[in-house]
Amino acid sequence: MLLIILLLAIFFSDRVISKAARGKLYSSTEAIPYNKTGLLPGTSKYLVEGHLNPYYTYRIDAAVRLLKAGKIRYIIISGDNSSIYYNEPALMRADLLKAGIDSSCIYSDYAGFRTFDSVVRLKAIFSQDSVTVISQPFQNERAIYIASREGIAAIGFNAKDVGTRAGFKVQVREKLARVKVFIDYLFGAEPKFLGEKVNIP
Secondary structure (H helix, E strand, C coil), X not given: CXXXXXXXXXXXXXXXXXXXXXCCEECCCXXXXXXXXXXXXXXXXXXXXXXXXXXXHHHHHHHHHHHHCCCEEEEEEECECCECCEXXXXXXXXXXXXXXXXXXXXXXXXXXXXXHHHHHHHHHCCCCCEEEEEECHHHHHHHHHHHHHCCCEEEEEECCCCCCCCCHHHHHHHHHHHHHHHHHHHCCCCCCCCCCXXXXX
């Protein structure tokens, strides 16, 4: 019985979140509309074996292309900074700078521990009512749904995805993360941290 409930929850969550993003995902810098601000969700730069994480690399590449195409003016890099040994925003910032992005375009959100936190803080801390989320399609869809619940007009710019075989665990985790979105709203979840507002001109 519990298994049936879980499968129904996964099916329902996946369907609703995918539907919310319909017509709002773009893979071309030419086709995507302009937004003042982009949101780059964090992920680890390196895999456990020490190799570069392709999800990270592809997101950085997508963010650079979008900024250089002039389709966003500012970018908020939002990730986990839970210890002195792990700082996703600092790594992303360094790689954006290395790619030639001006530092004045970059804002760091050090409390983006998960997509929910990153999107809620986008409005609560950075006062943004519209955004272009820059990630793989599956995360873009979930972020767009959360944004719709928060009164944020969001579209997604799709970074290159990782093949099904290499990304199988991530895809399974994504299905459960979609269920968690509805649990969060059911129980009135809030970001782990809020804090002082940050002004983006």
